[in-house]
Amino acid sequence: MSTNIYDRLKELNIVLPPVPPQNVASYVMSVQTGNVVFVSGHIAKKDGAVWVGKLGDNITTEEGKAAARSIGIDLINTLHAHTGDLNKITRIVKLTGLVNSTQTFTEHHLVINGCSNLLNEVFGKVGVHARAAFGVAQIPLGSCVEIEMVVEVAASN
Amino acid sequence: MSTNIYDRLKELNIVLPPVPPQNVASYVMSVQTGNVVFVSGHIAKKDGAVWVGKLGDNITTEEGKAAARSIGIDLINTLHAHTGDLNKITRIVKLTGLVNSTQTFTEHHLVINGCSNLLNEVFGKVGVHARAAFGVAQIPLGSCVEIEMVVEVAASN
Amino acid sequence: MSTNIYDRLKELNIVLPPVPPQNVASYVMSVQTGNVVFVSGHIAKKDGAVWVGKLGDNITTEEGKAAARSIGIDLINTLHAHTGDLNKITRIVKLTGLVNSTQTFTEHHLVINGCSNLLNEVFGKVGVHARAAFGVAQIPLGSCVEIEMVVEVAASN
Numbered sequence: 001m002s003t004n005i006y007d008r009l010k011e012l013n014i015v016l017p018p019v020p021p022q023n024v025a026s027y028v029m030s031v032q033t034g035n036v037v038f039v040s041g042h043i044a045k046k047d048g049a050v051w052v053g054k055l056g057d058n059i060t061t062e063e064g065k066a067a068a069r070s071i072g073i074d075l076i077n078t079l080h081a082h083t084g085d086l087n088k089i090t091r092i093v094k095l096t097g098l099v100n101s102t103q104t105f106t107e108h109h110l111v112i113n114g115c116s117n118l119l120n121e122v123f124g125k126v127g128v129h130a131r132a133a134f135g136v137a138q139i140p141l142g143s144c145v146e147i148e149m150v151v152e153v154a155a156s157n
Numbered sequence: 158m159s160t161n162i163y164d165r166l167k168e169l170n171i172v173l174p175p176v177p178p179q180n181v182a183s184y185v186m187s188v189q190t191g192n193v194v195f196v197s198g199h200i201a202k203k204d205g206a207v208w209v210g211k212l213g214d215n216i217t218t219e220e221g222k223a224a225a226r227s228i229g230i231d232l233i234n235t236l237h238a239h240t241g242d243l244n245k246i247t248r249i250v251k252l253t254g255l256v257n258s259t260q261t262f263t264e265h266h267l268v269i270n271g272c273s274n275l276l277n278e279v280f281g282k283v284g285v286h287a288r289a290a291f292g293v294a295q296i297p298l299g300s301c302v303e304i305e306m307v308v309e310v311a312a313s314n
Numbered sequence: 315m316s317t318n319i320y321d322r323l324k325e326l327n328i329v330l331p332p333v334p335p336q337n338v339a340s341y342v343m344s345v346q347t348g349n350v351v352f353v354s355g356h357i358a359k360k361d362g363a364v365w366v367g368k369l370g371d372n373i374t375t376e377e378g379k380a381a382a383r384s385i386g387i388d389l390i391n392t393l394h395a396h397t398g399d400l401n402k403i404t405r406i407v408k409l410t411g412l413v414n415s416t417q418t419f420t421e422h423h424l425v426i427n428g429c430s431n432l433l434n435e436v437f438g439k440v441g442v443h444a445r446a447a448f449g450v451a452q453i454p455l456g457s458c459v460e461i462e463m464v465v466e467v468a469a470s471n
Contacts, residue, residue: 025266026273027288031250033193033309036347038251041289054260056452093345094352098291101451102260103368103416109339109454116340131341132355132462134412135452137258138213138292140266148289152347182423183430184445188407190350190466195408198446211417255448259417294415295370295449297423305446 005086008122014073019081030082036093037082037151042074043143053144055135056105064099064144068114071147075115076122083153091152092119092129098146101135108133115147162243165279171230176238187239193250194239194308199231200300210301212292213262221256224302225271232272232306233279240310248309249276249286255303258292265290272304319400322436328387333395344396350407351396351465356388357457367458369449370419378413378458382428385461389429390436397467405466406433406443412460415449422447429461 009016022029030039044051044067051067053059059067080086097112099105112133119127129149139146166173179186187196201208201224208224210216216224237243254269256262269290276284286306296303323330336343344353358365358381365381367373373381394400411426413419426447433441443463453460 023285026270026277027252027286029287031248031285031287033248033250033307034191034348036193036350038287038307040251040287041291091345091347093347094354095341096289098289103294103451105452106454106456108452113340120340128337128345129341130343130345130352130354130462132410132412132460133454134355134450134460136291137260137294137417137451138262138265140263140290142263146289146291148287150347150352180442183427183434184409184443186444188405188442188444190405190407190464191348193350195444195464197408197444198448253446255446260451293448294417294451295419295422297420297447299420303446303448305444 005122012121016077016080019077022081029078035153035155037153039075039078039149039151041146041148042071043139043141044071044145050141050143052142054100054102055111055144056102059144061107061110064111065114067145068097068112068147069118071145072115072118075147075149079151088154089123089126089151090154092123092127092149093152094130094150096148097133098136098139099133100139100144105135108135111145162279169278173234173237176234179238186235192310192312194310196232196235196306196308198303198305199228200296200298201228201302207298207300209299211257211259212268212301213259216301218264218267221268221301222271225254225269225304226275228302228304229272229275232304236308245311246280246283246308247311249280249284249306250309251287251307253305254290255293255296256290257296257301262292265292268302319436326435330391330394333391336395343392349467349469351467353389353392353463353465355460355462356385357453357455358385358459364455364457366456368414368416369425369458370416373458375421375424378425379428381459382411382426382461383432385459386429386432389461389463393465402468403437403440403465404468406437406441406463407466408444408464410462411447412450412453413447414453414458419449422449425459
């Protein structure tokens with residue numbers, strides 16, 4: 001396994017999309033304090049549009065897992081924009097995975113594994129994180145999943 | 158735009174209410190580690206009572222946005238109590254906005270803008286934060302919105 | 315009140331269970347950055363099985379509070395595994411309490427007090443934390459409560 005993250009992304013056939021605007025209306029996609037980066041909640045997208053759906057209703061656990069994986073790529077892209085070099089990331093610290101779910105769906109952990117597994121594949125030991133996953137009533141614009149992260153980066157000198 | 162936060166609050170005609178008790182039953186309104194302050198979830202209040210309602214049901218997006226703005230003032234008040242001087246705040250790092258919403262309401266981001274916009278107005282560039290917003294099944298006492306924050310303050314010497 | 319946390323646990327007749335595996339599928343139970351530990355969301359268990367239920371439906375506030383207290387013991391156990399010595403904990407910084415609740419249940423704060431009170435009993439002033447509590451649509455495996463924490467530990471030299 002390659003230790004350069006960009007080589008690793010190539011090995012996994014992951015192409016980072018063009019970096020989207022990092023300033024949204026009244027907030028930004030990431031803020032750093034000390035060497036800890038708080039990454040905003042990212043919603044799922046498919047073919048450029050919001051990936052709409054509610055787990056337990058009109059979207060399967062496997063589809064939700066794929067949506068979570070696609071969010072993972074967007075989160076990595078935000079970290080690429082933030083750090084300028086993904087190799088500066090020293091630890092994915094914490095991931096919070098929100099699943100747009102009915103009051104009876106109980107496989108949120110399997111859905112969020114789509115993102116957790118990706119982070120492990122791309123970052124190796126650095127990608128092993130603490131996590132919370134749960135079901136929410138709804139997500140902005142009807143997205144099926146939303147994920148936020150806390151990430152540690154190398155101290156800049 | 159004024160750089161003294163208290164002058165800026167005056168320019169915006171924002172009057173901080175008397176500081177409420179910072180110790181609630183078994184927890185407190187804020188805890189600092191290093192120079193990062195974790196601020197407890199604040200629920201919405203109107204005329205001293207809990208601002209009850211569920212977005213998508215009995216309260217509009219505009220009303221929810223006003224509730225989020227009022228929480229923003231309470232959050233600033235808690236930071237005033239915590240720091241003793243709001244000018245010591247060096248960055249609003251992260252805001253998590255919970256909207257008491259039906260399973261079909263999808264404008265949580267517009268609701269939470271009420272708080273995000275206020276933080277931008279009051280703190281300028283220091284107020285630009287990372288954010289997550291989503292809909293929850295319910296909030297303590299039926300409040301329509303609940304918001305928590307992570308804030309960076311100047312190192313005390 | 316004892317200042318040694320293990321003596322204090324004995325005084326409270328709290329027996330930490332055998333430490334469960336700290337590596338779950340694609341994530342871990344805790345990750346430290348600097349001297350701050352992010353603890354993964356812990357679900358409620360009873361007699362070794364998931365403590366299933368939805369507040370406002372088939373489980374009472376008192377039962378939910380007991381479930382939150384039992385999660386508190388599991389969280390302390392995770393911190394014991396993480397630190398090797400609970401006396402190294404210098405502050406419980408923040409607790410996020412997720413209650414599996416109907417759209418009408420509004421006593422999430424009373425449920426989560428089960429965990430907050432325990433942390434106060436065990437850690438004294440060190441256990442006084444910031445907090446957010448709210449109701450979610452569902453929790454993995456149907457658990458009635460899920461709690462995550464941010465904890466400060468003494469700098470290792």
